[in-house]
Amino acid sequence: MDILSNLAFGFGVAFSLQNLGYCFAGVLLGTLIGVLPGIGPLVAIGMLFPLTFTLPPVAALIMLAGIYYGAQYGGSTTSILVNLPGETASAVTCLDGYQMARQGRAGPALAVAALASFFAGCVGTLLIALFGPPLAEWALMFGAAEYFSLMLMALVAAAVLTSGDMVKGFCMVVVGLLLGLVGTDVNSGMARYTFGVLELYDGIGFTVIVVGLFAISEVVSNLASREPREVFTRKISNLMPSRQDIRDSSWPTVRGTAIGSVFGVLPGTGPALSSFVTYMLEKKIAKDPSRFGKGAIEGVAAPEAANNAAAQTNFIPMLTLGIPSSAIMALMMGAMIVQGITPGPQVMTSNPELFWGIIASMWIGNLLLVVLNLPLVGVWASLLRVPYRWLFPSIIMFCCVGNYAVNNNAVDVYLCALVGVIGYALVKLECEPAPLILGFVLGPLMEEYLRRAMLLSRGDPSVFFTRPMSLAFMIGAVLILAVMIAPALRGKREGR
Amino acid sequence: MNFDLRNNKDFLAGLLFIAIGVVAVAVARGYPMGNAMRMGPAWFPTVLGGILILLGAWVTARGIRSGEKVKGEWGWKPLLFIALAIVLFGFLMARLGLVPALVAVFLVSAAGGREFRLKEVLVLTAVMSAFAVVVLLYVLKIPYPLIAGYLWIS
Numbered sequence: 001m002d003i004l005s006n007l008a009f010g011f012g013v014a015f016s017l018q019n020l021g022y023c024f025a026g027v028l029l030g031t032l033i034g035v036l037p038g039i040g041p042l043v044a045i046g047m048l049f050p051l052t053f054t055l056p057p058v059a060a061l062i063m064l065a066g067i068y069y070g071a072q073y074g075g076s077t078t079s080i081l082v083n084l085p086g087e088t089a090s091a092v093t094c095l096d097g098y099q100m101a102r103q104g105r106a107g108p109a110l111a112v113a114a115l116a117s118f119f120a121g122c123v124g125t126l127l128i129a130l131f132g133p134p135l136a137e138w139a140l141m142f143g144a145a146e147y148f149s150l151m152l153m154a155l156v157a158a159a160v161l162t163s164g165d166m167v168k169g170f171c172m173v174v175v176g177l178l179l180g181l182v183g184t185d186v187n188s189g190m191a192r193y194t195f196g197v198l199e200l201y202d203g204i205g206f207t208v209i210v211v212g213l214f215a216i217s218e219v220v221s222n223l224a225s226r227e228p229r230e231v232f233t234r235k236i237s238n239l240m241p242s243r244q245d246i247r248d249s250s251w252p253t254v255r256g257t258a259i260g261s262v263f264g265v266l267p268g269t270g271p272a273l274s275s276f277v278t279y280m281l282e283k284k285i286a287k288d289p290s291r292f293g294k295g296a297i298e299g300v301a302a303p304e305a306a307n308n309a310a311a312q313t314n315f316i317p318m319l320t321l322g323i324p325s326s327a328i329m330a331l332m333m334g335a336m337i338v339q340g341i342t343p344g345p346q347v348m349t350s351n352p353e354l355f356w357g358i359i360a361s362m363w364i365g366n367l368l369l370v371v372l373n374l375p376l377v378g379v380w381a382s383l384l385r386v387p388y389r390w391l392f393p394s395i396i397m398f399c400c401v402g403n404y405a406v407n408n409n410a411v412d413v414y415l416c417a418l419v420g421v422i423g424y425a426l427v428k429l430e431c432e433p434a435p436l437i438l439g440f441v442l443g444p445l446m447e448e449y450l451r452r453a454m455l456l457s458r459g460d461p462s463v464f465f466t467r468p469m470s471l472a473f474m475i476g477a478v479l480i481l482a483v484m485i486a487p488a489l490r491g492k493r494e495g496r
Numbered sequence: 497m498n499f500d501l502r503n504n505k506d507f508l509a510g511l512l513f514i515a516i517g518v519v520a521v522a523v524a525r526g527y528p529m530g531n532a533m534r535m536g537p538a539w540f541p542t543v544l545g546g547i548l549i550l551l552g553a554w555v556t557a558r559g560i561r562s563g564e565k566v567k568g569e570w571g572w573k574p575l576l577f578i579a580l581a582i583v584l585f586g587f588l589m590a591r592l593g594l595v596p597a598l599v600a601v602f603l604v605s606a607a608g609g610r611e612f613r614l615k616e617v618l619v620l621t622a623v624m625s626a627f628a629v630v631v632l633l634y635v636l637k638i639p640y641p642l643i644a645g646y647l648w649i650s
Binding site (some may be wrong): 051054082168170171174175177178181185187188190192193216219220221223224225323367388389390392393394396397399400404405409410411412413414416417420421424425426428429430431446447450451454458459461 | 505506508509512513516517518520523524527528531532533534535537540541544545547548551552554555558565566567568569571572573574575578579581582583585586587590597598601602605606608609610611613616617620621624628632636638
């Protein structure tokens with residue numbers, strides 16, 4: 001079997017002492033940062049990203065992937081214990097997880113969350129190994145026009161499916177695209193939007209944007225809001241879920257995994273939406289829906305499985321097509337570009353150790369999460385008792401040092417402060433920052449593909465609609481838009 | 497219609513987008529435009545800037561119609577102190593070295609918080625700075641000057 005030998009190869013890469021170490025370090029650091037309230041995987045990756053700079057590409061990506069799962073799992077822990085989700089994906093877990101904690105069942109809730117995530121992670125990893133290669137082979141046939149249309153579809157999806165307002169979502173995508181263009185234009189060698197600042201000739205650093213938009217604006221928002229935090233401080237005594245718990249949560253876990261796997265592949269959706277959808281489904285098919293929101297274990301297992309499955313399958317479009325389906329994947333893609341690897345279908349053939357190594361390390365990372373986190377739950381819980389007035393200066397320190405370390409120049413740090421200020425304004429004006437990151441990473445690529453497609457077609461834009469695959473992506477983009485606009489229009493007509 | 501535009505969230509967001517779009521288009525005018533077949537460096541950003549201005553105008557108009565205000569108050573104080581702390585870090589790092597920069601980050605950013613307890617902040621500064629120095633110099637082995645001109649560890 002081809003897949004088995006590939007996976008074996010991948011495990012060979014991932015099981016090297018060095019890579020195992022980085023996977024472990026990533027999972028540990030990710031959980032550590034992810035547990036802190038208000039810090040989701042995106043910020044965790046953004047903050048820890050500079051740490052991986054000096055590593056070889058495979059190790060760097062393995063570590064980043066570890067940080068991602070770690071942070072996501074850490075977020076679930078926070079949701080269950082404090083009722084404060086670090087990110088939208090674990091917001092659903094709060095509903096029943098926190099209730100379970102209040103009933104003194106924090107232990108089983110955490111254990112079920114970990115086990116459901118592990119199951120989903122295994123399935124997700126297998127799915128990538130199964131569907132990755134054929135998808136990449138198919139994508140090898142794409143020309144410039146197909147790539148442009150595919151990116152357009154991904155961006156439309158990102159703008160439309162953002163949790164906030166759609167028009168603003170589009171605006172943020174365009175701002176991101178523009179920011180991505182800053183620096184030297186590859187085609188003409190012309191420096192664009194650098195305003196004479198030498199440090200900008202290589203473009204705006206990607207940590208600058210992520211840290212500024214997410215970490216710094218988040219800290220300022222937290223300091224400005226006056227909501228008190230209610231920390232669940234009772235000791236977590238019994239971790240083991242009962243037999244009944246296992247029985248109750250096994251089918252929801254399977255269903256959550258299935259839904260999450262599908263949603264993870266779709267551009268712009270990712271973990272957040274899948275956990276919401278699964279939760280709604282479980283509530284609908286439950287014999288007694290009134291239990292939900294009052295500590296139903298299904299309400300923890302299903303969304304946790306869904307968001308972890310989605311977190312895995314999220315990698316499929318990024319690794320095989322070079323199209324990020326979420327802001328986190330945009331970050332991962334940025335990390336690959338920094339490491340000198342152009343994400344796309346050729347990665348599998350040109351860097352097989354990277355592709356299969358990452359896949360194998362995902363499974364190892366998921367295993368580590370279970371092994372590491374269940375015994376360490378007490379440690380994570382005590383982290384939650386650290387007052388915010390100690391935390392936030394430390395977060396700011398990490399942001400500063402990280403940004404400085406990327407290029408060893410102060411300009412990145414100044415820019416980061418500026419982006420942080422703008423980011424805070426955007427948060428206050430209710431503009432969701434995630435679509436911006438997608439645009440930022442895709443900006444230069446999209447321009448390049450547009451130019452190439454138009455050059456090949458001798459300036460005829462109909463090329464995007466006459467090539468069948470390209471047309472399919474364009475239709476996809478229009479459909480996504482139509483599906484989201486239609487209910488809004490109907491609602492308006494009924495409303496007036 | 498609502499004519500009190502102060503703190504009108506969509507109105508302000510729209511203005512911000514329009515401003516970014518205008519800057520994008522205006523600056524791009526200095527670059528060669530090319531044509532549809534051979535796009536110059538100005539082509540893509542000009543189109544994007546145009547789209548942004550249109551979308552921004554839409555958001556602005558919607559803001560005027562709905563008149564929805566920004567939720568909660570603006571956190572001017574934390575915003576100012578945090579931004580200042582970061583800028584100071586960059587400024588001091590390049591001139592005086594790592595330790596002064598770290599001290600500045602902690603003192604200034606902590607001043608932006610709800611309560612400032614000097615003793616706590618000093619302890620926090622010492623512990624976290626030591627941690628950062630160990631990680632940077634010994635784990636990652638980046639040779640930063642601790643205090644420029646005086647203390648080097650590499």
